[in-house]
Amino acid sequence: MLGIVPSATLLGADGHPVTVEVHITTGTLPGFTVVGLPDASCREARDRVRAAIQVSGLQWPNAKVTVNLAPPTVRKVGSGLDLALAVAVLLASGQLEPQQVAGLSFLGELGLDGTVRPVAGTVCMTEALGTGPLVLPAASAEEAAVIGGRVLHPVTTLAEVVACARGEEPWPLPSPHRELPDPPALPDLADVRGQPVARYALEVAAAGGHHLLMLGPPGGGKTMLAARLPSLLPPLTPQQALETTRIHSAAGIGLPPGGLVRQPPFRAPHHGASSVALVGGGAPHMRPGEISAAHHGVLFLDELAEFTPHVLDALRQPLEEGMVRVARAAATVTFPARFLLVAAMNPCPCGYGGQPGGCRCTEGARVRYQRRLSGPLLDRFDLRIEVQRPSAHDLFGPPTGEPSAAVAERVRAARERAEARGVPCNAALPASQLDELAPLDPAATDLLLGALAAGRLSARGLHRVRRVARTVADLSGGPPVLTRAHVATALSLRVDGAALGIPVQALAG
């Protein structure tokens, strides 16, 4: 009177194998108990599974049913164990024979009408289940196929599972392997008219992995510019694609056709986002946050100053380490979060404070607004540019700019130069190696000394300007020694923090 079926559960962005054991005993009062650290949604499985078994023309045992989810140390969350539980009940009640499902694993939620429904995190759980054949919802087959080397049996109803197990029908197989469809086209830089400086800043950001802050009034096209950054980044490598797909799967974000995220993701959470929504966590299964969804892609924070200050400060660890550790009483999980941060904000509440003499805010309102941003966060932005509304003349006058493909080619070449120095991009160049990898000619040194003396730069800002200058040089063919033009360009793409009420000294912190 025992049924044992392998399945899996999701915690954070990792799948964990779970063995579903069902024991049925007569001679006591009928009942249903789940043990082995289930959460509430697991316990609700009883009602779904009973209904699904009954509408599929099978018998729900009129006896005491005990379910054990092993190992008991891992918290089981969600409805993904439903199908495995149903099969285990059918085994324990003798409606299926053990050899009929030997070696098979099961994933999927059951509807009350017996349909098998997809669950979030299929990619991660498939990976955790080893290489044996897997029975899973048909709607998740494409997603699971991302992890190769397994036999998949996509099913749509519990009745179909039973019929296949009993040999009345063959196990279904996924549609034969086909070429992945071309990913949908990303927004193209050719749509941006005029704005040569903003375009160039995007190019530098993509090539060097430099975080970008855009300042300016509403209507300047900041969101439009940011959305075009993914099209400049190199396509994801197979390894990166898998990492990002795993997170999107765990977060329940819709995956593109073909199941694999092959383009750098673009995530733009609204400024009302909580810190859990942004960095991840939350009951019950520790969902990855927006910053992890932007892994290997672009995180765009519009209206940066409207975000709650402690939410923004939560970004500092991930920006530094490329991942975030979310610790809760129940569990601690680690999510990768290596993203390019692009932010946009108005310089003051009225939006016109950038232009000297243009602001309509009171002094106090300005100070309160600027106090919402911490100096250490602003300091993470290597590139800080002013984006104004293009004039009507700009909108109609200049020819359409370069398309993304042409810029992406320069970005790719620049990234290759950075990789030859042993870093993924220039933003990661260690300060100790700048003299060796980003040497300055005398005119460039003079320029930087002047900027330091004039208080435009802090010591830490100096390193950041040198890294950006290295990227500027790499984009123009990669001369080994940085010239005055490279450094001047880097300086011009770095709006003084004092404009935001942040003194240079604070930015050094």
Add this chain to the structure above:
Amino acid sequence: MTATRTGTERAGALAAAVALTALPSIGHRRVRRLLTGRAPEDAWALATSGHPDGLAAALGSRDGLGELAARWASSAAVVDEVLERCRATGVSVALHPSVTSALPAGEAVDVEVPYPARLVGDPDPPAVLFVQGPAADLDGPAVAIVGTRRCTGAGAGTARELGRELAAAGVRVVSGLALGIDGAAHRGVRDARQAHPDAAPPVAVVGSGHDVVYPRRNRDLWTWAADDGLLLSEAPPGCRPSAWRFPARNRLIAGLADLVIVVESHAAGGSMHTVAEAIARGIDVMAVPGSVRLSAAAGSNQLLAEGCPPVRDADDVLVALGLVAGRRQAGAETRPAPGPAAAAVLEAFEWEPVTLEHLAVRTGLPLPQLAVALEELLAAGWVQLDGGWYERRAAP
């Protein structure tokens, strides 16, 4: 004995007049109405009597008087300490002649100073004025330089230049020590005083007590104006800068000047109020032209459109004052001439604040060349940087 007694009586009357200004929510008009036709002690007794009816007769209005009379009655103790507070902060008191004539005869009390002659005939004169510095600083031509707090760097530069050159030519600069244009004008005066000891001293009119510095960012100017020139206020020492005091302050700036110059003003604001006060007094107004695209120059350009004479440099002001122009010393240009590429970029500024993006579109230069030219202009001082905005400071 008689002389001493009259001296004490005079001090008592003076204290009563001064104490009126320290009552809560009392403006200059109420102080004047209370003192008109009454000995100061009687005015004080009436103000602190707590009877709204007597007050209503004196003030000509009943609105909110019940509550006010009670608040004033509870402030009666201030009369005993008000002169002491003036002495402690180094502030003297000037009474309008109509008030002085009501004082008991006798020698002037130690904190008493003469009333500025320019305000004696003013249509809306302060009955009591608090003064730091020698009244002689008001003798001679005086020009008010006013403008917006939210000015451009170019506007502040013009105000500073005018302040410096007018002071060097012996013209008193009257202003309000506010942020922006006001402060810049007096910084110019300070430059001139440091270069030539015989340059004219500053005249500052403020809206709070002498010991309540506002705005705090201009503390250095405030201290300097009190030490080196004349600092005037209608508010007694210790008085907070309430918003309603600033329009009242503006009428004094207008009333003390022979000419009011508006450097940069938005379409509405304090400086336009000063202009209205000047026009009401028949004092001439001049304005510095600004870019037509600049919100910070909308008000001053409107004045020009309405027929104000323009100010292009300090000579225009000196001519308007009937003084000999050209007495000012034109500073020789010390900036190194920009190279051809930098000169072309400088031309693209068109005298208004621009971003890098504007310059890139206007010049069509690739960013590296543009950036190098801008660094040259910044280093030489032709251009200044305010956040992401560049402003042209001078013509080569």
